[in-house]
Amino acid sequence: MSTSHELLWSIGELAERAGATVKTVRFYSDQGLLPEAARSSGGHRRYGLPALERLQLIRSLRALDLSLPEIRRILEDEDAVGSVLESAVDSRLRELGSELKALRWREAALQLVRDCPPAQRAGRLRLLTALNTPPSTAPLARFWRAWLPPRMPARATAAFLDAAVPQPPDEPHPSQALAFARLHAMTTAPCPDGQQPQPEVHRVAGARGAALLYAGLLEAFELAAPRLRRAHDPHPGEALDAYVGAYASAYRSHDTHEFRRSLAARLSAEPPLSQYWELAGIVLTPPGGRPQPTPGSADNWLRTALQLDNARAGSGADGGEG
Template sequence: MSVSHEALWSIGELAERAAATVKTVRFYSDRGLLPEAGRSGGGHRRYGPEALERLRLIRSLRALDLPLPEVRRILDDEEAAGPALEDAVAGRLRDLGSQLRALRWREAALRLVQECPPGERAERVRLLGAVAGRPSTDAPARFWRGWLPARMPARATAAFLEVAVPQPPAEPAPEQVLAFARLHAMTSSPCPAGAQPRPDVHRVAGPGGAAVLYTGLAEAYELTGPQLRRERTPRPGEALDAYVAAYASAYGTRDTRDFRRRLAGLLAAEPRLDRYWELAAVVISAPGGRPEPTPGAADGWLRAALDTDNAGAA
């Protein structure tokens, strides 16, 4: 249906009806987002009522901070509230969530700098600068990839990294940001000269036994979690049996008393990553709450349980 010339508006009239500026109308019109109903005798643009509704929709979408390409897709959708709008809103929410997480981390980092003694501020700025914006787990993941046995199956590696690398919380307390920054610095620093990337007690298993060992250790650590949460004294039981079985299977031997004594000696001679696990526990635990079990805490509990078991059998 055609629209009479009297029902058409100039660019200024459309802007006035929409409570917008002429510059705004011209901007959207030049980009093909506002339909022209015709031209005046002098070649000036004329708009009908549909342009007013379209302009109001465009401005509403832009008020939600949707970018122009998304606005165009929504306008091209046959249904104004259809899939294009749903996808655009979901995408924008994801972007905002990411930005909010970055801002929360930056705020906590700034508070840590503000509240520390003046003489420590320069050092803390350097420490926090690497994680204050968008904290990344790349450094801890690289650290563990160097620690894990070579040619370990990808699935087993991914499963171990999932429990060993703490994920930064979305709404961190200042102490969690500081712990994550220290963890990042620790795992980013080069290994001391002559240091081995992984313990000999794991190296003995070789590439073939690596997946068996780490799969079994993951099961043992999971069984130890309830013991740690209840603060139970290390003792023999199902968790320790799974722990010893993981090593025995990887070594191609049986779980015997002699093997348990040998394993205890091997484990006692290995360096510990206590500091790593202490920091990881702070990162993943609720502020002011009880520390969440980590693989390191579970391993320490199981080593103590193994010593208790061997002492009881002596």
């Protein structure tokens, strides 16, 4: 009960002091979140300073998008304030990050539609609206899962997808947004014959052999990546040896000059995926930035290095015979 000298307010006066509506104050009172100091002779609620402080706290917590159960827990258990607030703030920050990313992708898409020739706007709009905002990498992952050998071990598949699927940037340049939209269209388009073509080595190596193959190839790509970043010309060396060794293991062979010649011929006969890797490189590299290596660009670099190595070996063999 209140004392005779305690300042008491009606529900309207409390609402006015807190900058809230009477409806809001009544709602929190009905939920049992605002302490009543007394009742008037007519049965009307009267509130003191603790109710004003409690109402201000509730409104601050609501501004953080905390739910009513979370607010009740904070009000009823002071020990839970820190953990509940931390969890709520972290959750809201994640949500805001996702919302901001979606807005930036929409902005980039609108710029692309605005800046393209009028005759191309309808087609570009269809291309871009096929994407979620922010875009999902799931269609690209499905494309590669269909390309990889069936029953390939999950860990090996995950490692390959991590390298092969470019993550959409949080703040895309319009060129990056367009490249990702084209990747999405490319990977979701039906195959001409209803079945995605696969390289010969998948059939030879099988699921487990392919897992070893791609582990070796990823190692070779990592070795080649610094050379690509420094724009070094392709050349034989440690990266090429790892590259050839991965294929030699898959084909159950040995790294010999003869195998390197046959490997170059096999690789040249494989279905090209150059468009995918070109687009992936654009997604990963903002305009003006240093080009980021992709498995595709590393593979091209290593194939060229293999061709150069074969040419030098052939030249040396010819010179020896002469």
